[in-house]
Amino acid sequence: MKKMTETKEQRLAREIYENVGGMGNVEKIIHCMTRVRLTIADYSKVNIEGLKAVDGVLGVVEDETLQVVLGPGIVNKVANLMVQQAGVKLGENFPKATGHQDAGRSNREMVEAKAAEVKAREKAKHKSNGFKRALKSISNIFVPLIPAFVGAGIIGGVAAIFQNIMAADSSALSQNWVSVITTLNIIKNGLYLYLVIYVGINSANEFGATPGLGGVIGAVTMLTGMDPKNPLPNIFTGDALSPLQGGIIGVIFAVWILALVEKRLHKIVPNAVDIIVTPTIALLVVGLFTIFIVMPVAGAVSGALVGSITWVLKVGGAFSGFILGLVFLPMVMFGLHQILTPIHIEMINKTGMTPLLPILAMAGAGQVGAAIALWIRCRKNKKLVQLIKGALPVGIMGIGEPLIYGVTLPLGRPFITACIGGGIGGAVIAGIGNIGAIAIGTSGIDLIPLIAHGRWLGYIAGLVAGYIGGFVATYFFGIPKDAMKETDADRE
Secondary structure, three states, X not given: XXXXXXXXXXXXXXXXXXXXXXXXXEEEEEEOOOEEEEEEOOHHHOOHHHHHOOOOOOEEEEOOOEEEEOOXXXXXXXXXXXXXXXXXXXXXXXXXXXXXXXXXXXXXXXXXXXXXXXXXXXXXXXXXXXXXXXHHHHHHHHHHHHHHHHHHHHHHHHHHHHHHHHHHOXXXXXXXXXXXXXXXXXXXXXXXXXXXXXXXXXXXXXXXOOHHHHHHHHHHOOOOOOOOOOOOEOOOOOOEOOOOOOHHHHHHXXXXXXXXXXXXXXXXXXXXXXXXXXXXXXXXXXXXXXXXXXXXXXXXHHXXXXXXXXXXXXXXXXXXXXXXXXXXXXXXXXXXXXXXXXXXHHHHHHHOOEOHHHHHHHHHHHHHHHHHHHHHHOOOOHHHHHHHHHHHHHHHOOOOHHHHHHHHHXXXXXXXXXXXXXXXXXXXXXXXXXXXXXXXXXOHHHHHHHEHHHOHHHHXXXXXXXXXXXXXXXXXXXXXXXXXXXXOOOOO
16 A cells, blocks of 8 residues: 655656566666666566556657656656665666576586575675675676776787887888787777776766766866866875876765765755756766865875785785785685775776786686596596586686686685685796786686786796696695595486
8 A cells, every 4th residue: 555655756666667567577777867768578568558647757658668758857766766676776687586407508507507506605694784885886887897908908918019029120010010009009098098987987877876977077087177287286285186196996986975965966956957956066066076185085095005015016926926816716705806906907007017917817727726626536426527517618718706606615625725726826926026917807818918018928837837736735635525426417
């Protein structure tokens, strides 16, 4: 029964759901200036006429998405209420119950299903808190950008190889190659020069702000309208502000503030003028805050982080590499690795590469070595062997979760010995020194094209050491007796 205290926005959200076949018939919701856009699973369940008759619905448009016209201002509130009720964010897929059967599935599909099951169980053990939610937000901001990081990074790596060839011998390549190199760098810079804008947009999506406004706040840190001869001051030090000072760390924080301000304004500004007043005030207030507060503070923080990590790797050498390679898998298990993403990017922005990524990638190499040892020692366990067959190829390519959650973690001891293998690989990488990646998003052998300054042989040496370390540690110390028992065929 409808509550007497139900607001107009709550009523609209409820009645829209009632006329589109319920929440279970909706796959995704976004909104534009005036319309709630719903991705519908089964249109036969939608009552178009009933939807048009809802008080407050100005029109219904049937297109690729079902578009419910509500008008400016109120559309934001209704769309946000609808996704909140579903337990998702704008643009996220609604939860669906799915079932899995082993029959007819490939080895890879089986291990992925097993990995998902174990991963969900592990996550359930750890209650959500503010810190974990923050890590999840960081992940949601950067995951959509990973294909861009990979593509732009490889293109930039190819350009760097050609540049090195020309620098070593100007006659090795014709001058026409200068145009090729320039073109490749232009493509690469399409990501890296404007990364703050992309991060601003994704941050806005994550925190519930308007994506366009988030992109503008990111662009503010570029200080594009500033005269270099008359720069804006750092109010804390008196020095001139530098474009992109504070980097993406500052952008994420600034857009979070933007979301708070915008949500508050949506509540107090009348719907009739919301579309004009809210973005204007939000941009002005948060823009000023970003330039004079966020950029100086975040700049100091990011500089300290990069400097500290560089110092630790330089002073600690192989020992630091061993510890980092050893603990990275537990960090992945608890989701703590997400906090490293902005650090990687800041290091690339400031030094041209991140020496952390090749070291941390060794954790995956330890997993590969452990899996091979399990395959040999536990070959009578047909079910386990099939899981390994499915997980190993993608593990070698740098996708480690099927191996972690599908193979080593459920067995216990192999997870520990795999971590040791990762530590050995990390020690080799750090011991050699000056091995860094020019982009993020890949691991394993896929990271080879992204290794800076042509030092990929050192990275390969670390990979081999990680493989061998994980294999030896697991073969002699990490094999559970139960895992070696003979089992029936895997397909049931």
